Amino acid sequence: MFLICSRLLDLLLVLFGVSVLTFLMIRLIPGDAVAIMLGANSEVTPDRIAALRSQIGLDQPILLQYLHWLGAILQGDLGVSLWTRQPVSQEILQHVAPTAELAALALALGAGLAVPVGVAMAWLRGRGWDIALQIGSVAGLTIPSFWLGIMLILALTALAPDLQMLGYVPIFEDPLGNLARMIFPAFALSLPIMANLARLLRSAMLEALQQDFVRTARAKGVRESLVFFRHALRNALIPFVTSVGITTGYLLGGAIVVEQVFAIPGLGRLILGAIAERNYPLVQASILAITTTFVLVNVLVDLLYAAIDPRVRS
Amino acid sequence: MKRGGLLLTIAVLLVVILLALAAFAPQVAPYDPLAQSILTRMKGPSALHWLGTDQFGRDLLSRIIFGLRASLGISGSAVLIALALGGTLGLLAAYYRGWTERVVMRAMDILFAFPVMLLAIGIIAMLGPGAGPTSLAIAIVYTPIFARLIRAPALVVVETDYVMNARAIGATDLRILLRHILPNLASVVLVQTSLLLSTAILVEASLSFLGLGAQPPTPSLGGMLSDGRNFLMLSPWSAVFSGFAILILAFALNLLGDVLRDRLDPRLQ
Numbered sequence: 001m002f003l004i005c006s007r008l009l010d011l012l013l014v015l016f017g018v019s020v021l022t023f024l025m026i027r028l029i030p031g032d033a034v035a036i037m038l039g040a041n042s043e044v045t046p047d048r049i050a051a052l053r054s055q056i057g058l059d060q061p062i063l064l065q066y067l068h069w070l071g072a073i074l075q076g077d078l079g080v081s082l083w084t085r086q087p088v089s090q091e092i093l094q095h096v097a098p099t100a101e102l103a104a105l106a107l108a109l110g111a112g113l114a115v116p117v118g119v120a121m122a123w124l125r126g127r128g129w130d131i132a133l134q135i136g137s138v139a140g141l142t143i144p145s146f147w148l149g150i151m152l153i154l155a156l157t158a159l160a161p162d163l164q165m166l167g168y169v170p171i172f173e174d175p176l177g178n179l180a181r182m183i184f185p186a187f188a189l190s191l192p193i194m195a196n197l198a199r200l201l202r203s204a205m206l207e208a209l210q211q212d213f214v215r216t217a218r219a220k221g222v223r224e225s226l227v228f229f230r231h232a233l234r235n236a237l238i239p240f241v242t243s244v245g246i247t248t249g250y251l252l253g254g255a256i257v258v259e260q261v262f263a264i265p266g267l268g269r270l271i272l273g274a275i276a277e278r279n280y281p282l283v284q285a286s287i288l289a290i291t292t293t294f295v296l297v298n299v300l301v302d303l304l305y306a307a308i309d310p311r312v313r314s
Numbered sequence: 315m316k317r318g319g320l321l322l323t324i325a326v327l328l329v330v331i332l333l334a335l336a337a338f339a340p341q342v343a344p345y346d347p348l349a350q351s352i353l354t355r356m357k358g359p360s361a362l363h364w365l366g367t368d369q370f371g372r373d374l375l376s377r378i379i380f381g382l383r384a385s386l387g388i389s390g391s392a393v394l395i396a397l398a399l400g401g402t403l404g405l406l407a408a409y410y411r412g413w414t415e416r417v418v419m420r421a422m423d424i425l426f427a428f429p430v431m432l433l434a435i436g437i438i439a440m441l442g443p444g445a446g447p448t449s450l451a452i453a454i455v456y457t458p459i460f461a462r463l464i465r466a467p468a469l470v471v472v473e474t475d476y477v478m479n480a481r482a483i484g485a486t487d488l489r490i491l492l493r494h495i496l497p498n499l500a501s502v503v504l505v506q507t508s509l510l511l512s513t514a515i516l517v518e519a520s521l522s523f524l525g526l527g528a529q530p531p532t533p534s535l536g537g538m539l540s541d542g543r544n545f546l547m548l549s550p551w552s553a554v555f556s557g558f559a560i561l562i563l564a565f566a567l568n569l570l571g572d573v574l575r576d577r578l579d580p581r582l583q
Contacts, residue, residue, distance in 0.1 A: 017424030029440045142564035147557030253431025257520045275439045287436045291428050
């Protein structure tokens with residue numbers, strides 16, 4: 001209970017800090033943000049600049065601006081997109097599905113593949129494979145997923161010219177077409193996650209195999225495969241769970257880039273489009289929404305960690 | 315021991331070669347990376363152009379060598395700033411504890427709460443694209459990472475007997491920090507700088523791939539990959555080689571950090 005309370009207090013503090021920093025973003029633009037947003041054309045009159053300034057609330061004292069902004073956000077009002085006049089929250093909702101699906105699929109692929117690979121890496125230790133495994137896993141960690149994606153497109157175009165792999169179709173309209181389009185970007189995005197989690201699992205396995213309970217199990221005559229999978233693996237999976245939370249941050253950022261490679265209309269397209277149009281309120285709101293999600297996922301993972309590992313609670 | 319030896323040799327050799335290529339780019343590159351030639355557009359590798367040419371007939375090898383230089387320059391300066399800033403904050407937090415630590419680490423927690431790419435994109439969105447803003451953005455994003463990485467081992471060193479002794483004989487805080495604590499963190503700093511420079515290279519490449527990094531015509535690896543993607547079916551060479559260069563650069567630095575960590579911390583073997 002104490003743990004939950006102190007985590008919640010931390011959470012509120014961090015979210016407050018995140019909101020202040022995100023709020024300050026527009027205010028920290030060098031020069032006149034409003035003039036920059038409107039750009040240089042003949043329609044920009046002092047009247048329009050003044051109107052936009054008051055629309056964003058830049059004509060008020062800064063503390064008041066922040067309170068108004070935060071108050072609106074807490075009521076679910078993220079503001080209005082500068083050019084389309086649509087509520088920002090609606091624009092984000094329209095783009096969130098492809099990104100969320102891509103990130104979830106990549107996480108599932110990465111974590112799913114990491115278990116057998118990590119176990120195999122621990123199993124192969126000291127059997128002459130160590131150099132190859134280390135080189136392979138470092139290569140997996142550092143392969144740029146956007147490049148891997150482009151190479152996949154190149155290879156698939158040669159192998160299966162008829163395959164539709166670019167763009168996006170909603171999963172409920174055409175599940176198979178959806179999978180065909182999402183599986184390759186998800187794989188490209190998942191490889192560094194897989195390498196990272198597999199390495200983590202390997203060292204956790206090696207550590208668990210030296211613990212007393214493993215020695216006891218061996219001493220009482222448990223088969224080596226059972227020792228490996230039941231005793232060592234189950235304990236090695238605990239740190240695995242925590243790092244999934246950190247991975248979410250990589251996923252959200254990586255998805256923005258991989259989406260561009262596979263022409264997926266997700267949050268990446270929304271944010272990059274908004275940057276190109278200097279639609280700063282949209283950029284600001286998207287960053288706030290994504291970061292809040294990331295923070296909440298991490299808190300959930302922490303609590304989950306406490307739930308599965310009794311040592312953390314005490 | 316043998317395994318560490320061989321891998322260390324590979325890693326050091328790769329890093330030295332790449333650093334030398336970047337440092338001596340103007341001397342090493344066979345062509346001017348900006349020189350266009352309409353007659354030799356999008357050619358494959360040949361004796362004249364070892365890696366082929368891009369859509370403007372520019373020599374890919376020369377552009378990649380200059381791209382390495384830009385990539386290492388931008389990420390390297392960013393990581394150095396982050397190390398200086400984050401390292402100092404982490405060190406002060408570990409040394410003074412109490413309110414200093416609470417305020418510093420809370421501030422770092424807040425910066426750390428943003429996904430890396432997202433915060434970097436946000437900062438560049440505000441400052442405008444370019445090499446300078448990219449470097450600054452990466453520096454800001456990496457500062458809390460360094461602060462956390464330095465604080466943890468510093469907490470251990472602060473509690474050691476020799477630091478207590480130094481304090482007892484009346485050494486000043488600055489002297490203790492610089493002469494007694496910092497040297498003992500050298501191996502951590504070395505390993506983490508190498509590993510984080512590797513990831514910073516990938517962040518920089520992602521940003522320039524998105525068109526937010528160094529602007530054309532300056533050759534950047536991410537920018538070349540993005541260009542190459544547009545001509546993928548006509549001529550894949552630009553995309554293949556520029557991305558491979560990013561991989562090799564990030565790989566070499568990561569392997570170096572990884573091997574050094576194994577060597578310096580035998581428990582992880």
